[in-house]
Amino acid sequence: MAYDVHIIGGGLAGSEAAWQLAQRGVQVRLSEMRGSGEMTPAHQTDGLAELVCSNSFRSDDDENNAVGLLHHEMRQMDSLVMRAGEVARVPAGSAMAVDRDVFSAEVEKALSDHPNVEIVRERIDQLPGAGLTIIATGPLTAQSLAQSIVAATGEERLAFFDAIAPIVHRDSINMDVAWIQSRWNKRTEASNAEGDYINCPMTKEQYLTFHQALIDGEKTEFREWEQDTPYFDGCMPIEVMAERGVDTLRFGPMKPVGLDNPNDVTDEYPQGRWPYAVVQLRQDNKLGTLWNMVGFQTKLKYGAQVELFRTIPGLENAEFARLGGLHRNTFLNSPIVLDRQLRLKAAPHIRFAGQVTGCEGYVESAAIGLISGMMAAQELAGRDWTPPPASTAIGALLSHITGDAEADTFQPMNVNFGLFPPLHDVKKKQRKLAYTTRAKSELTTWLAEPNPVVA
């Protein structure tokens, strides 16, 4: 079959992109390597849109939860993943969980039956030199294609390992205890007036207790196929550093020198004393709503992280936009290499979608697949593209990965309210509802615009 768009990868994102294009009358070739004798280390079947781990799409609450809002928005945009999810749905309280086999079969049937889609079981090893293409090969992109991507983007622009430090919502940090200051008050042209780091001080006793808890805390194991991947410089888990000696952290990421605690002022230290140790947080998005814990990549289990990190002075009530982790994951430094339409700046006929763009999670990957399909359809028709407003969940996620995230610390991200333009004037208790109400209204307006985004 002749085709207009070539989609590589039949996971969550590739399947959703294929559906969006096909529904708009575009002929699609969908290349999926599973089923041709190839497999990824995590998949177990040949089915399209296989869920490799949990069977949950997380919260379905579209009033108080960002991923629930994303479900709502995807339903408004005729998402195949949401359609199939409804058919495959199993009871899970306020979450949306699915029977994974029914779900995958539904997605595959919808695409196989579609007259505009041809599914080809083949592994693609090179970025195509011409023709509209969507690469949706996911966190476990086949090696050969990954090499071809590296050749187009530069080695340092494609990561193979995800070393995530926890990210905290700024408005949950106790600024009566923590303070803002750059070490030695050093500034650059890009610096904030007050300083670039939020500093959380620790006494000797607090530090020693914290150090021991890091060593004792419950960790997740590397999967068998991840074990050969070495830690990269600067990505060593905090608990591994802790094991090297009691002072390793105090001379590393928890170094207190040059940081004057304004809450510990004496005659001798009129600007404040240096604490025994410090946990620093650095701004993670341009909105300034999310801050990452510097150097705190970890393999501690999620529950252990929340419990331990809330013992840090200033983070007693911390709300985490994401917790730390370390696992194999192929993803681009999208804020640098992609344009606002997910196109590779160096080869604009190629678009990326799904987790390889630096979003994280089934639903987010499908959402970026959905929007990439819409974009490609617009481009093919020679029409302008108006992105969804950044106040919507899909718009916020898209803005984040295509430019609003800090490129230096870019790590895959789930959708969360910290990515939305803040509503500081709304009381904290009512803020989530305010975000979702605004998003729904602005999505409706966007969908009604002459930009004919829905078939």
Ligand SMILES: Cc1cc2nc3c(=O)[nH]c(=O)nc-3n(C[C@H](O)[C@H](O)[C@H](O)COP(=O)(O)OP(=O)(O)OC[C@H]3O[C@@H](n4cnc5c(N)ncnc54)[C@H](O)[C@@H]3O)c2cc1C
């Ligand atoms: C081990 C593991 C566990 C995870 N657990 C969860 C979880 O519990 N919940 C959650 O929300 N997210 C989880 N994720 C993240 C999850 O993988 C992604 O969110 C989601 O599957 C990504 O969707 P995607 O379409 O981008 O990639 P995928 O769903 O992985 O699809 C990519 C597809 O591309 C194919 N492919 C790769 N290279 C080629 C090539 N060269 N040619 C042709 N085809 C190719 C692959 O076979 C695959 O089918 C997990 C990820 C991993 C690796």
